[in-house]
Amino acid sequence: MIKIYVPLDSAAVALGADEVAEAILSEAQKRDASVQLVRNGSRGMHWLEPLVEVEQEGKRVGFANVDEGDVAALFEADFLTKAEHESCIGEVDEHPFLAKQERLTFARCGIIDPLDIDAYEEHGGLAGLKRAIELNREEIVGDVMLSGLRGRGGAGFPAGIKWKTVSEAEADQKYIVCNADEGDSGTFADRMIMEGDPFCLIEGMAIAGLGVGATKGYIYLRSEYPVALKVLNQAIKIAQENNLLGDNVLGSNQAFDLEVFVGAGAYICGEETSLLDSLEGKRGQVRAKPPLPALEGLFGKPTLVHNVISLCSVPIILAKGGEYYADYGMGKSKGTLAFQLAGNIAQGGLVEKAFGLSLRTLIEDFGGGTRSGRPFRAVQIGGPLGAYLPEDLLDLPMDYETLAEHGAGVGHGGLVVFDDQVNLREQAHYAFEFCAEESCGKCTPCRVGAVRGTEVMERIAKGEDWAQNMVLLDDLCELMVDGSLCAMGGMTPIPVMSAKKHFPDDFEPDQAVRAAE
């Protein structure tokens, strides 16, 4: 029986992986070949998808960009035993894109069958939860504190402090809420791990439950992720059957259970208080803080709200100890981040590395430059509310503090690359349009400011009262930063102002008028 892996990851599926899997099964049957097909997650080398792997003498040999039409030829070339076909990339683990990474959170993603709980355990899973059960609450929280983990959803708030606050709050009910409303363009790490290693998220949430004394968890999943929904629901069922979830988590005499809640297409619900209102079945409108969700969150109860990757980093922290995790990274940015190479990039995919590497390393060494082959012009870091940076800032090390000094943020680690065809005035205009589309409407600076912003950008594009409108743009951005209730309105000025600062030529009246024509 030869094992063949074809990813079930959405990126692979969107490039034909389902059809390839089907073709392999039917061709194998035709040829009487004994194969076992495993639908794994993605390794994160998305430009090679669908990436078919065959286990040959204990090694996993890869065949890249396989189309269903290629399957017969692969069998002809004896791809079950030989690494000879032209699409062969050799042993996948040895591929430089993977070999240079530091996969802590994504250690299993793409390697195991996402729903095989035995494989999960064989590859290091459950060690964290088992250790957490031996510890008391203070010790669990202490380990998270020691790890230096900061919220991976974008804000970078120290996780340990959040855990301590929820743990010490007294209430008859506490909740763990996983923010899986990954709406930022340029990010897909949450989706990848939910599809490729769902038990990691479940384990992380169970540990969080033990750590803060919560018995109930929710995964707030965006509706745009149907594959993740299916995998998570199956994984939760398996976890319940194996006592990872339920009244007595792995014999600990402590209860923790969870369920998935599907959002309904609102970007703002990635903001934690808006998410909580949505989870309560209401309009996803932002709440004023304080009170902090850690003290008054879901249904007014103490709630630990964390992004997917934050929670998925918890199992390894508990398994190996906070110090082990804190050994990675630099300064106050400890551990690893799942960088996501997106947009106009030759080698798009996921790179998990310790903080501190440069943007240039990510874009040029890992990403192979632009996909179009044209010169690089800009990179937007951290989603639609992130800064556009030019070529001369590519040597900045990726850590929270350094980027903040340059008016940018690491965010969720998503990088969207643009070549020289981009017009940054248009991108600034789009930032306002997006904010106008997705604002929850609760506070005026965001609701009205976004619309005024699009109007100002239109006038700048036409060269109408250009100088005054450029000043007005600064004023408006300042007001939105200072007056908005949450990051939606408060950070929309970041892409706008960074575009204006680093790419002033695109805003020049002549340029603008020409571009508009």
Next chain:
Amino acid sequence: MTEKLHNIIAPYVGETGGLISAMHAVQAELGYLPEDVLPVAADLFNQTKAEVKGVISFYADFRDQRAGANHVRVCVAESCQSVGSRELVTALEERFALKLGETDLARDLTIEPVYCLGLCSVSPAAEVNGKLVAKADADKIAKRVEA
């Protein structure tokens, strides 16, 4: 209709975020949320019709008329913009003689924008009748629509 809606919605009463899940269920069954949903949901969830309407209208997923059986969603967010989604939208609008965001029930066709499908490493992305398409172009999408 009222009885049918009642039967779909009732199981979600008492669930966390039940109103939103109930609206998903109605839409999965009917393809859209008819006006009649307001009094039924309001009654079951002990809210006013205005409150229910407020929830429904907040979320982009919920529609007040059904979409075409051929339902195209094109990503218009930054990552897809960087590899030509603006041009892709124009090409699709010309090809199907339909503006982004419009439905032509006579031809059973809807084209809509979507803000990110999480396929940003293999942009541009689209979704045709629930199936994801990466590295999308107008031909690839049209082929799926006509299939």
